[in-house]
Structure formats: structure tokens, C-alpha cells
Amino acid sequence: MSAITVTWVLHDGAQITAAVAPGTSMMQAAIAANVPRILGDCGGNLACATCHVQVAPEWASRTGPATDMEDPMLDMTEVERGPTSRLSCQIIADPALDGLILHVPA
Ligand code: FES
Structure with a gap:
């Protein structure tokens, strides 16, 4: 399966777009793309809310x-x-999410 495109919109309106492989969580993808304020402290285990x-x-x-x-x-x-x-961390890339837009809270 080919990568999907995901865009993170930051509080100031700046956007970061990245190609994300299916099966990757949006937390992992955000960290790989250096999206600020997405920390993923618990590694995707539903324990941190970062x-x-x-x-x-x-x-x-x-x-x-x-x-x-x-x-x-x-x-x-x-x-x-x-x-x-x-x-x-609970949103997993799949082809139906190609073009997904996520807003990063301030
Ligand atoms: S990385 Fe999602 S809850 Fe911790």
C-alpha cells in the first residue's frame, strides 16, 4: 500500500504535510515530521494524552x-x-485517510 498524505495545521496557521505509511499512528507520524507539541510521551499506550x-x-x-x-x-x-x-496515537494511517487534516492544539 502506498503512503497517504497527512497535514497538521499548527495554532499559528502554519502547516506541515508528510507522507505516512499505512499502519503508522498519527502520533508516530507527527514525531517523524517534527510536528511541534505532539510529544507521544507514553509511546502510544493511551497513558499520557500528549x-x-x-x-x-x-x-x-x-x-x-x-x-x-x-x-x-x-x-x-x-x-x-x-x-x-x-x-x-489511536488514529492509524490507512488509505481511506489520504488527505487527512489534523489541527494541533495551541
Ligand atoms: S502517545 Fe497517545 S496517549 Fe500517549
């Missing part, structure tokens, strides 16, 4: 809602959660 992103509204139906395990962690994010908040 990988918080807000999915662009038009993509939210494709990424889906937070899982039952993820939802309580979203109450612990540094920036208050919004309606499309997800922990990006």
Missing part, C-alpha cells in the same frame, strides 16, 4: 470518535478537548 489533536471537522466521520479507552484520557489533555478531539 498526542492530542483535533481532527478537521470534515474528516471526523472518517477517523471516527474516540474509543472507550481513549475518551477518559481526553479529559486530561493540556488544551481542553473539543468535539473532534482524538489522541493521535
